[in-house]
Amino acid sequence: MEAANLTVAITGASGVVFGREMLRALEADERVACVHFVASENSLRVMAEELGVSGRTQCLEKLLDASPQKATQYSDADIGAAIASGSYPSNGMIILPCSMGTLAAIAHGLANSLIARAADVTLKERRPLILCVRETPFNRIHLRNMTLAAEAGAVIFPCIPAFYNKPTDSTEMARQFVFRVLAHIGLPQPGAYVWKGKDREQGIGNRE
Numbered sequence: 001m002e003a004a005n006l007t008v009a010i011t012g013a014s015g016v017v018f019g020r021e022m023l024r025a026l027e028a029d030e031r032v033a034c035v036h037f038v039a040s041e042n043s044l045r046v047m048a049e050e051l052g053v054s055g056r057t058q059c060l061e062k063l064l065d066a067s068p069q070k071a072t073q074y075s076d077a078d079i080g081a082a083i084a085s086g087s088y089p090s091n092g093m094i095i096l097p098c099s100m101g102t103l104a105a106i107a108h109g110l111a112n113s114l115i116a117r118a119a120d121v122t123l124k125e126r127r128p129l130i131l132c133v134r135e136t137p138f139n140r141i142h143l144r145n146m147t148l149a150a151e152a153g154a155v156i157f158p159c160i161p162a163f164y165n166k167p168t169d170s171t172e173m174a175r176q177f178v179f180r181v182l183a184h185i186g187l188p189q190p191g192a193y194v195w196k197g198k199d200r201e202q203g204i205g206n207r208e
């Protein structure tokens with residue numbers, strides 16, 4: 001991938017720590033040129049609950065704990081932002097975490113907020129759209145909407161972290177999950193845990 005131009009959205013599902021770690025990883029990645037960031041109105045409430053980050057202003061600074069070098073924040077009401085148009089070149093969009101409400105809006109093409117519109121555009125331009133959905137348990141509407149979105153080209157990448165890497169805390173768990181998402185869109189990360197399996201540990205079937 002050339003210097004990547006990505007869109008990241010955080011919506012009002014539990015697990016905003018995943019979104020924070022995504023922003024941090026992209027800021028640190030030299031292959032990434034710019035990040036368009038949108039936080040839904042409802043995500044602000046969850047950020048306050050889960051991360052103690054409050055207020056609409058300087059959201060990026062608070063999440064990154066530093067001045068953003070690549071990321072720019074847009075209001076979810078700003079349907080005139082560049083990412084609302086397919087003519088604006090983008091390498092894809094990640095919604096992390098993705099609420100069932102936002103999933104429904106995308107699955108049904110509502111395009112009624114910047115997040116839903118940018119996702120709609122990402123699908124119509126056949127660019128990668130990663131929906132890191134979070135809810136439990138799923139009702140039949142959620143399951144149907146996931147199928148609809150997947151049929152339209154989205155990747156359903158649920159916020160289900162791994163445990164075989166023995167994460168020591170929730171931040172590390174979130175970081176490793178984010179690394180899986182980034183590997184999926186062609187940005188493998190240093191420090192990502194890769195399962196080798198017993199065969200490879202013992203050199204069985206290892207052709208390298």
Ligand SMILES: Cc1cc2nc3c(=O)[nH]c(=O)nc-3n(C[C@H](O)[C@H](O)[C@H](O)COP(=O)(O)O)c2cc1C
Nearest residue numbers: 011012013014040042043049099100101102134135
């Ligand atoms: C603390 C908290 C946790 C929530 N967790 C979830 C969740 O895991 N999944 C979900 O779909 N909605 C969750 N919600 C509800 C959404 O925030 C709500 O449906 C909202 O309308 C989603 O709007 P948005 O998609 O525009 O962000 C949560 C709300 C709060 C306050």
